[in-house]
Amino acid sequence: MTLNPQLNADGSLRHLLTIDGLPRAILTHILDTAESFISVSEQEVKKVPLLRGKAIFNLFFEASTRTRTTFEIAAKRLSADVINLNINASSQSKGETLLDTVDNLSAMQADMFVVRHAQSGAAHMIARHVAPHIHVVNAGDGRHAHPTQGLLDVFTIRKYKGEFHNLRVAIVGDVLHSRVARSQIHALTTLGVPEVRVIAPKTLLPVGVEQMGVHVYHDMLAGLKDVDVVIMLRLQNERMRGARLPSVQEYFKYYGLTQEKLALARPDAIVMHPGPMNRGVEIDSSVADGKQSVILPQVTYGIAVRMAVMSILAGN
Amino acid sequence: MKIHIKNGRVIDPKSQLDAITDVYIAAGKILAIGAMPADFHANRVIDASNQIVCPGLVDLAARLREPGFEYRATLESEMNAACAGGVTSLACPPDTDPPLDEPGLVEMLKFRAKNLHQAHVYPLGALTQKLEGTRITEMAELRDAGCVGFSQADAPISDTQVLARAMEYAATFDFTVWLRPEDSYLAKGGVAHDGFVATRLGLPAIPTSAETVAVATILLLARETNARVHLCRLSSAPAIDMVRRAKAEGLNISCDASINHLHLSEMDIGYFDPNYHLVPPLRATRDRDAIRAGLADGTIDALCSDHTPVDDDAKQMPFAEAEAGATGLELLLPLALKWAQEQNISLIKALARITHQPAQILGLNAGSLTVGQAADICIFNLDARWQVIPANLRSQGKNTPFLGYEMQGQVVCTLVDGQVVFEADDKQ
Structure with a gap:
């Protein structure tokens, strides 16, 4: 079980199962x-x-x-x-x-x-x-x-930003339940992004996530400061039924992406979302459809x- | 039938005997240890030169899967596995189908087991009806039918009032309540320890607090009700510390850990190997180290196999959906020996954890080599190595996280009530 199950003996890719551990x-x-x-x-x-x-x-x-x-x-x-x-x-x-x-x-x-x-x-x-x-x-x-999602996200970032070695990337939202976030984190850290941030309330972050090489923020205003890329995660409706969050309104107020919050990022920052979006829950329509959004090119x-x-x- | 076990290294943890000597058996009981009694004429002499002769093992948790799960294992197959593993007494949890919550079911199980003339079977009765955690069972009737304690197996009692009443009622009759400490709400939906491995693999997690919160509740209720409690399958370092402190305060409490948790941690899950889906979950390496230390210093009284045969169809599923559990009866001895060797623990102390001490928890006159008592004996070769592969296991359950491991220590002969019930030769 020690062999990487997605690589052939010669190190070439046999399956694509996860970005974790890929060179x-x-x-x-x-x-x-x-x-x-x-x-x-x-x-x-x-x-x-x-x-x-x-x-x-x-x-x-x-x-x-x-x-x-x-x-x-x-x-x-x-x-x-x-x-x-x-x-x-x-x-x-x-x-x-x-x-x-x-x-x-x-x-x-x-x-x-x-x-x-x-x-x-x-x-x-x-x-x-x-x-x-x-x-x-x-x-x-x-x-x-969700490795192909993680790959298309870094592909999009490379298209717009050219390089990885000088970027700050923020991933915002339900990291705990997100396969997309895990694949993004592995892809970004493997490709040499020096600063990957995750922004979420404690109830939506898994234990020890910082061991994946990310900086944890609970305050979205601080977390978005000077970032080059903002990746919003989908908040699934069922999360609202448990005890992890009180309401859509409070979530949007503190963790939803609006134009005002986006202004804290670098002026040329791009906004990404793996889809499908919940407009008004994790992202405001004006941002999703705005000029910094690269959601459709993704x-x-x-x-x-x-x-x-x-x-x-x-x-x- | 008179048997003379000759020249073995006889180790009896209860009497602290460790010497090359002989054991004499007559009429199912140990007649003498050491010098041959006058007029003893053996029908059979077993040469135990270069072998260890110790009390038959006592296992605190072995699921025999009857009644209800005969497609997974039968009494015959699992009793064979017990004898091949040197286990001569075993306690079986009540999570059969139906659960052991009626005297008739317990009597039937005892009767079927007795007719096999193999290991002694000691059922644990259900603490609540159908293990539903709402109404207590007829514990006194169940005791009369043969139950040696009362347990919820892995089923929760979410209602703390029911738990308190069950403990109180059990204390009335001085019955032991066996509880695997787990807060059902904190553990809800989880399949792996809430640590970095579950985070990386995206597995729903069970925090350590699911165990410690339950241990705290149980310890407080044990003080209040004076119930005798046995805590089953401890998995975390903080829980072991809590038990250590409670024992120091004089609380009448005992606990066990499984062979899986003694040797493995969350790191071993690797790439979602369902053989490592266990209940409770394998925790961090520091938790495993605390179990190893707790078993050494006596905080953990006994080591058990937590034998749970699962069929391939139930295991060949994605990690979370794969049924938890592993076969273990035939691994109890070698994995106790492995721990002893790795931790520099004496053989006599290691054997105490799987013989005399679990017998004490069960309240049995077993687990020792005592003149006048039943001749339940395990003879094993300390140095023999064997590999854990399905063909080498008699249990119908072939799933274990130790598949492929090399074990050191092999049972060569098992006696129950002075009868040879297993000899290694018929294995080859």
């Missing part, structure tokens, strides 16, 4: 490859034949629109055959286990699984189980990781980054 060179290679795919998306014929004849299964055990769609578009632009499976709770309740499902789909000559699951570690379990020629891409597992770049990940895996 900087692999991240940079993915970002550079994504760069080359940007032009493909701008061509009249938006296709390259890199994955022709490959069968990619989008295995979504949890609802998703954006991630599933961008994975589908990415695979199709690489000329792969894409099969979308939305496996809801009902088919699991028929008694078929997760690994039974994977075995059955493997028997249909799958080359790659793109997996989203509500449980942390689900993608690792599938990766441990599949035949050696099959690649697994984690499209989000519980609170653990979605566009997501396709190029996922093309890069899938083509690199298939080539290894």
